Amino acid sequence: MSDLIADLRTQHYDQPAMDKAHHRFTALLGALPLATKQAIPALLASLRREVIDHFDQEERFMQMTGYERYDAHREQHQLFLKQLDEYQNVLESDGADIQKVHWSLCQWQHDHEKIWDEPLASFLNYNASWHPHHIEEAS
Secondary structure, three states: OHHHHHHHHHOOOOOHHHHHHHHHHHHHHHHHHHOOOOOHHHHHHHHHHHHHHHHHHHHHHHHHHOOOOHHHHHHHHHHHHHHHHHHHHHHHOOOOOHHHHHHHHHHHHHHHHHHHHHHHHHHHHHHHHOOHHHHHHHO
């Protein structure tokens, strides 16, 4: 688990908005196993708000740039929100091990960043480097 957390903390894609959102998400995840039972619902609600804001932002980036994997990437976001809602319901009803939920959320973040966000960031970085504004400056 510590290798996974260390990997999450060092993810960087040269996309300030994405990087900042990922680091906030990681920080909230880090607080989860330390939270009291009473604090878990509020922490999960904060996590959900952060995730929704981040997903909305990523989806706007994809739409604005014509990213071809938009639909599949958006579907991953929707599946995660459903999973997060299920975890919140189970945790609030006292039926889940917070360590297992924490591990699952960390694993999801790791996998999502590697499979979905890394290619998106590369596309956005490439797309920005060929934006007409940059070409005009170079000439």
